[in-house]
Amino acid sequence: MLQIYNTLSRSKQVFKPIVPGKVKMYVCGMTVYDFCHIGHARVMIVFDMVVRWLRASGYEVLYVRNITDIDDKIINRAIENGEPISVLTNRFIDAMHADSDELGLMHPDQEPRATDYIAQMQGMIGRLIENELAYQANDGDVNFAVRLLPRYGQLSGKSLDELHAGERVAVGDGKRDPLDFVLWKSAKAEEPADTRWKSPWGEGRPGWHIECSAMSCDLLGEHFDIHGGGADLQFPHHENEIAQSEGALYGKDRKEDDVPFVNYWMHNGHIRVNEEKMSKSLGNFFLIRDVLKSFDPEVLRFFMLKAHYRSPINYSDAQLEEARSGLGRLYTALAQAPKAQSINLDPHNPWAKRFADAMNDDFNTPEAIAVLFDLASEVNRAQGDEKQLLANTMKALGASLNFLQRDPTAFLQAGSKDQDGLSPAQIEERIAARVAAKQAKDFAQADLIRKALLEQGIVLEDKPGGLTEWRRA
Missing domain, CATH: 3.40.50.620 (HUPs)
Structure with missing residues (x-):
């Protein structure tokens, strides 16, 4: 409910x-x-x-x-x-x-x-x-007479007297009371023609x-x-x-x-931003398009929903990097079951029930995301059909929040949009050199290549059959 x-x-x-x-x-x-x-x-x-x-x-x-x-x-x-x-x-x-x-x-x-x-x-x-x-x-504006509505203040919980004490109004602006607010603004002579409409109260705008x-x-x-x-x-x-x-x-x-x-x-x-309210006057605001030059859109969504919607969020690149790492952990689990798909879940499924209980509690996305992390841990431990079923469940629940619907490998290898590090082709070239070193039994050189890649944020995972997969840390 x-x-x-x-x-x-x-x-x-x-x-x-x-x-x-x-x-x-x-x-x-x-x-x-x-x-x-x-x-x-x-x-x-x-x-x-x-x-x-x-x-x-x-x-x-x-x-x-x-x-x-x-x-x-x-x-x-x-x-x-x-x-x-x-x-x-x-x-x-x-x-x-x-x-x-x-x-x-x-x-x-x-x-x-x-x-x-x-x-x-x-x-x-x-x-x-x-x-x-x-x-x-007198100035032509049409104003709402706040004091004539006794129930004004019900949403903010402020009384008219409290509001009046904090109000200031310019002398001669035509209001009967400082609390009154404008409904129709009378047009000014210097304003362009496309900013005014005819009305019973003269030309103006809402x-x-x-x-x-x-x-x-x-x-x-x-x-x-x-x-x-x-x-x-x-x-x-x-x-x-x-x-x-x-x-x-x-x-x-x-x-x-x-x-x-x-x-x-x-x-x-x-x-x-740095524990101050974001505002243009402080010069500490960030455009969406600028943030998305450095961070994947899904990372920004994940960052926003890791906190409860009613809570304030402190924004920083470090916080977004933490969100990228957390989302990467979820995709890393899904990468173990590459055929995972969003399935229709039985509402009595214990994972689905925990997730729904969280979301039905005033859209508690932090708790819902915690369910996804618990599922990821289970996917990492499980084997065979159970691993696939858990991954399917994880992807289905993630869909409710618009997460985890991409190819896991593509996400894990994407990194930042403006990343200055190694390109996928360069990484594959180094992996091939490491494979050649291992085949020549030069394990010291193979370890050096792995270490050098890790220092540049590239994690290698050796798989059965001699395959090596990589992801950005």
Whole structure:
């Protein structure tokens, strides 16, 4: 029975979909003005894992992840580059898809762009004004009146007074209260024509928060199962989504028996670099495409899922090397049973049960991966048909996490993409020289060749019949 940690209730809850057997899930996606970094990779990898496990568990999943293609950062970058908004955003959407494909991730079932949902956003803003939860300020912006919604703060657990104490607002910005947030931004004279749309409140563009409310409600309905995103979005973005969506639907007073906007809120932990939060301002962020120049995509996925999705991760090359070594241990076990294939496992299989118990405990991938390591140890000890069966089990379970589906030898010999060490041809040449030395009974020379290869990260394994296999350490 699947349990999910619900940020809204601050507890694990048994997952009960609104419609039996079906799951509707929305995840906050990227703002496309630059290449994706490893923080984006974590969101993509985590919720790819969630969707895969839900589908492996028999659910029919509708997975929606939005694209923010209108935003202050996008406008500023387009002006800097001297190019239209659509040219900028299309370029980085293509780059995002290329990164996702390189990582071996599924595309969402729906990937709505904010600029295609302006009418839906305006409709929601209109309902909020009718429900007296929004107002047009002197500067032309339309703002949400936070203090008029008594339940505001339910996701973050912060009271209005606590939030007010930490707020600062520029003098003359038109807000009635520092906590109020913008729904519709009035166009500025200096802004390009492709950054504004006509509306009942004058030309302008949507605020960031209203985008996700409008797109999720349009594609999934006003009540759906799971909403996900990074921990940094919990407040204020997701808090504001709840306020807007439920405010538009129910007005100021949602009754006890009124269904919530979303049943389960999921948030993945931050990426840290040398124990500091990754941020562009600190200059310690890494682009996905740069990381993948040095590390196999499966290694990056493995690194991300070795930690529980809610835990912070400390990123470093050393951590990725450790992940590469760990994944290599699993592939080394599979290499002993080269005909291993993903089979349909009996749910009562003890390995499958342990794995499912881990995944059903709030997607506990570290414990699920521990099952794979235990299986690898058993594969190493087993013989004959038992070895093959255990390897098949290992590969089948790995498929649930998008691991261990490649030819083991190919993975073990691949190494880093930009590796400066020996090429496969050079390695085979040295192995042939070692074979010749052994045939000439020059065992000292054969040992020297083995030692020299090991110093360059190449491990040799002598097999029956005089064969020698190699892998990168």
